[in-house]
Amino acid sequence: MTAVGKVTQFQYTALYKPNQLIYGSGQTAVITGWTVKQAIAKHLQPREYAVIGQLYSPTRGINLLIRNLLNNPHVRFLVVLNATKEDKNAGAGTCLLDFFNHGFEKGVCDTGRFCWRIRSSIPGYIDEVIPANVLQKLRECIEIKEAKSIAEACDFVRTFAKQEPLESWGEEKEYPMPKAEPTILPGERYGHRIEGKTIAETWVKIIHRIKTTGTIRPTGYDGQWQELIDLVAIVTEEPEDFYFPEPNYLPIDRSFLQEYISQVLDDSPTQEGVKYTYGQRLRSWFGRDQIEQVISRLVQDIDSARAVMSLWDVSKDGNDSPPCLNHIWVRIVDNELSLTATFRSNDMFSAWPANAMGLRALQRHIRDEIIQRFYHQLKIGPLITISQSAHIYDDCWENAEKLIQSQYPQIYQQRDYADPAGSFVIIVQDNQILVEHMTPGSGEIVNYYSGKSAKKLYQQIAADCPGLQVEHAMYLGTELQKAEIALSMKKEFIYEQDKPLNIEFVDTRVR
Incomplete structure (x- = not known):
């Protein structure tokens, strides 16, 4: 803490994800959820906030955020922006608010380790190595506000900034993080093919392949990921209403899926802080409805190989946060409609199942529209995703290993012995x-x-x-x-x- 004239300045030091934050010199931490952090920062002065960052996942992000707050006891205020549909789907902001409002209790995390479980309907965990009394003091010493819009969040921050500086609530504290070190076998670096009947089955096979032979590399942000390059995943028999295993080991459920499908199929208005949705890119971003164009083209020429949709905007996407999904190709062969989607970068553990189900819904929508307009009987063919960088982030390695141990042997035993080669x-x-x-x-x-x-x-x-x-x-x-x-x-x-x-x-x- 330093004093410049009559203005007290604080320095926020992040132990985790330091390159993904915007730093100021105040006493308020701002959590933006899925809204890009720059959307708030541009309305504020650095002296008004301590740090601005995004929180995507309750199970992966809150544990790191809590550790950063414990290392920066000068932070006395927390503003959580919980404004968009994406925020509500992810639930991270809600879970964080529940930590401060309702507390925590002893529990077990997804990987079976004992932890502090946040009292929330949305699963969120904090490592047990952090003492309960330390977490309790953190809850008591930070004033928290939930904002429903960018304007409201900025108002809260400015109000806190006008108050007299408060003393730090304690000493800086740092607690070690458990690390999962993967065992890597030799294998091909480029070009991998995985096939399954359902998205759930295919996902387990994908996670097993990456964890077995994937190369460990820095992410370009903070931390590491384990990666395969150019992974082709083929789903052959996903049912119309989607298959969810029982008990559900996927990282999504049906309620989340319905919201996510809307983000793929439907257009959305431009909203400050939200860069785009896939549906917006497909429906209106380039001044035309690409989904409608593909349907019309295939109705006119059922054998067309030009049913293409592009999400990459060459005028903008060389900068920050370009879309991961770049290209979609639809083809009809022998009355079977297949869809191939290319991702430049794909989080295979947390995002791929939702990506695949959203694309399957798009594939079904195109099939149904062609049948309705052309009276042509079409079957749903395979869904193919090409993930140019197929990776698992290091904070999911432990969960990935548990998934492999619990699900892969059973799925491997159920494999189909029929070889397309004869x-x-x-x-x-x-x-x-x-x-x-x-x-x-x-x-x-x-x-x-x-x-x-x-x-x-x-x-x-x-x-x-x-x-x-x-x-x-x-x-x-x-x-x-x-x-x-x-x-x-x-x-x-x-x-x-x-x-x-x-x-x-x-x-x-x-x-």
Whole structure:
């Protein structure tokens, strides 16, 4: 704390997310939720506030915010902007207000660790390493206000700034953060393909792949993320009303989903502090309704490959906070409407399930409109997302590991053994290993292989069928090696596919 003339100046020191905050020299912390922090800062003088920052998630953000406040006891006022639909969906501002208004109690967080659980209908946790009496004192020493608009938030800040400076309520305190260190296996850096029947199933597979082989990199803000580059996720059979597992392990529920779908499908008015919604970008941002254009194009030409929607604005998006979703392509093949969406940057743990369900709703809307106008019977095809940076933030690593442990083994056991590359029948005949390659479903023979060496045969098959599923390829190698052993041992062993090698029984009785 310093005094310049008659004005007392304070210095806010952030232990966590320091590069994501706007700093002042006052005693009021301003939490803007999903409203961009600059929307408030431009109406205030730095001497009127201590810090301005955004709070997106109650489970990830409040724990860090509380630690920063404990390290800055000169902050005596807190203004929480809880104004937009996005704020209400996320619930972070509401949960923070509940901490100060209703307190906390002993509980267990999502990963099973003991913690302080905020008394709120919205889950929010604080690490148990912070003593209860310290949290209680923090609640008692900070005056909190909820604002419903930017103007009201600025009024609160100015009112607090006019008061005489208050003494710090205690000493600066810092508490260690638990860290989850991932174990990384070697793997491809670029180009990954994951497929599942439902969004929930596909999501678990995505999290497993990133946590298994993803590269750890700095985020460009604060902290780290684990990342795969160019991850293609394909969802084949998501039901019309969406599948939510029971119990629900997804990071969203149905009530949140309905609000989120509106942000994808519907236009929205320009609002100070809210940069855009995906629906706004699709419906009106460029002076035209791109969703309507795509529907009209496909009604006119059902085979068109030009049903494209773009969300990237080259005149603005080189600056701060460009959209993560950049490009959508819709295609109809064999009366099946698929949708492919490209994300330049994708939070796969917290955001991808909502992204995928919102896009699925858009896909269904386009299908239904085409049927209504064109009377053309269309099926919903796959939803494909291409995430150019598919990542999990470090503050979600522990949750991701728990998800993998609890869900991945079960999902892996339920996998479909059908390989789009086809199937293979292996027999030993006429002193040769014979292999028939058949199409999936109909079983039409499309190729023959023969020889005595398992290695040469699987090399030929691999060259002709580079898209074989990994487990299928390993199975073929095993079966071909069994066939080679049976062949090399002459008549001592009998080879039958999918069965153990049997010793041939020769009847030596004299007749």
